Amino acid sequence: MMRVLILMLSFFVADGTDRVIPTCTAEACFTLYLKEKDLETASENCVNNGGNLVTMRNDNEFQSVKSALLAAEDSILNSTLWIGLVLLKGRCTDFTEELHGFRWTSEPNESKYSKWKNKPLRTCTEKRCVSTSLADDLKWTDGSCKDRAFYMCKFLSKGMCKPIVMENPGDVNYNLPFLDKPQTQSEKLAMLPHGTWAEILCGGSEDAESFLSVCDNKDGIFGWTNSERFCARDNRSCARKNGGCDQLCSETAGASVRCGCRERYYLTDDQLSCALRNNCENSPCESKCIPTATGFSCACADGFQLFEDDISCVDIDECHRSICGEHKCHNTPGSFLCECNPGFRIFAGKCEDVDECTESRCPQGCLNSQGSFSCYCHAGYDSLPDDRGTCTDINECLDKPCEDICLNTVGSFKCSCRENFVLAKNGISCVHDPTENAQNTPSPVHREEFVTKLSHLPVSFESTTINPPPLNKTNAKADSTKRRESLLGSSWILVCVLASVIPLVALIVVISVVLWKRSKKATLKNTTADNYCWVSSGLDKERKKATFN
Structure with a gap:
């Protein structure tokens, strides 16, 4: 134990x-x-x-x-x-x-x-x-x-056996073919499969009689082997657990009992259990027969229903129940057939929407709807009015979205700028290139060489030369130094301006001198002093003396 x-x-x-x-x-x-x-x-x-x-x-x-x-x-x-x-x-x-x-x-x-x-x-x-x-x-x-x-x-399983009925107290352990753990009577198994072997212990103790029985096929009927009565005693009576009988029990001479069954049931080979007879043999049912405790009842296959005589079967017209919804319905014997509208197909007997977008109907975007679908184009494309489902590129540059240069691309566009300008952060506007001024600005050495060359350029036109009056050398040298320092201190933009203005000023001076000389010659030629003679006042001599001194 x-x-x-x-x-x-x-x-x-x-x-x-x-x-x-x-x-x-x-x-x-x-x-x-x-x-x-x-x-x-x-x-x-x-x-x-x-x-x-x-x-x-x-x-x-x-x-x-x-x-x-x-x-x-x-x-x-x-x-x-x-x-x-x-x-x-x-x-x-x-x-x-x-x-x-x-x-x-x-x-x-x-x-x-x-x-x-x-x-x-x-x-x-x-x-x-x-x-x-x-x-x-x-x-x-x-x-x-x-x-x-x-x-x-x-x-x-090939067949099933009912649980063992004990005529007297005892224990039974069922060993099912597909389980490792034995099952007891307390498991309340209604049926036991073919091949199950039962370990029966009569008397409820280890010293009591024990034997084995197997659920097997005996002439087409499955039952337990080795014994027709389990734990039986000669003195059993119907007053004690119905004598071990499944239904009816009657006592016989010699202190024994005999089991029997109610109407429409028969006694199985164990002489204890009762099984229902096949009440559906030779039944008048047109389709199905279902045995019951009192006889039988007729039933019909799916899609049919019992007629008034409870024996015949008639077809059910499922189309009267609008089983196909908005789709056409065709009644058939025992069933129905739905004829789906365009954009739907049969699934499990019902009409279900077809998701056309899974069939690559559109070149770009697709939107499914009940019974149909619609195509749409991605951003940067437009659909042709006469050709549904075709997307063509939009030339965004026609609307001039860029400040300067616009380049159309497939599905989009790209802005750019002219020389010395770059795109702003918004990708549309143009701003000055911050690196361009640094590259074009000459070094201080180059600026000094350029100014020096400008100062040594001769100012002469044809045979006429402009000789400015002599100046004090010291002052002239100081003025030249100041001008050079001023020029060196100026920005490159001022130098460029001066380089453009000096030739223009020189040209104006030359033209003015030429016109002045021509005017002077004409004046001397035409002057008659109104018959007066030009007499020196002596002022010129005084000027010369002041000059030489």
Whole structure:
């Protein structure tokens, strides 16, 4: 007993957080793993145990997964759960398919059934995986496969056995093929899959009788081997746990009991359990027959409904419900067909807007709208009035945006300036080049050489020479020095001005002298002194003497 307790304690310590909740139906078993894993790890765990991640290829599978989750003891309402639906890397999202390009991880890989919550991410380079949640009514959401979530495995079985019915007190441990941990009667498993072996301990103690039984196929009916009655005693009676019978119990001679079943049920090979007979054999239902406890009921396929006789089926005209919206609707037997308006296409039976902008309809900008699209040109371009969708370059220079020179470019323009000017910070105006004055201004040595050359230039025209009156040499030298210093101290702009003015002044002086001489000669020639003689007053002699002295 101590060894058993130690083993149980080590199991809960090592794997206590990885809880597994099994659930079985008449068709398959499900195991819910309450420890978050990435999808690759979860899928490998399911395959290694002989199963696959759960799928929802149709409404029956959807309802089975939903029932298994609702039967879980733990509340997982807001938890996410991986399902076996992935978009492989290198495969593109395709919104024209119900699965949007995703594929199931187990066969068959494709189906027309879908439960998307939102459109998945559009990609061709990333592997995407799908999860679901009871909070979203098990609608699908895609995400990164590296995320972590709970997961559920599905195990198909050839058949199922009902739990063992104990006629007397005892314990049963069920060892399911895909679980490492034995399941007890307290797990409340409604069915057990083929291949499950049960360890039965009668009397509830280690000294009591124990034996094994296996869920196996016996002539087309699955049941437990080795014993038809578990932990039976000769003195059993219907008064004690109904004699171990599933339904009816009757006592026989010799202190024994006999089990029986109610109407429409039959006794299975264990002589304890009862199974419902197939009430749908030779039923008059036109489409489907559903067995019930009291008989059967008829049902119809999708797109049909029961007629007044509750046996026949008639087509449902879905077009009366405006199922196609503003698009045309054509009724078909059991279904309908939408004829989409231009700019729309069929998706999952409904008309959905086509995003023309993903098809490169416009040379530049594109704006999608319901059922249509519009093109527009980028800045610097304009559309031609007679050709929709064509963009031509705008010649911005026609509007003279630049202060000086404008150069048109594709989709824009560029301003520039003439020599000695540069562009301002606004890219439009022109300002003086600050480096140009420094380059054109001569050095002080060059300015002095230029002034010296100007001072030595002779002022002569033809044969006439202007001789200014003699000046005091000292004063002349001082004046020359002052003028040179003044010139050297002037700016280069003043030198340039003087260089331009001096020749002009010299020309004016020469012309004035020539005109004066000609006027003097004419005056002397025409003067008669009115018959008077010119007599010297002696003033000239006095001037000469003053000059020589």
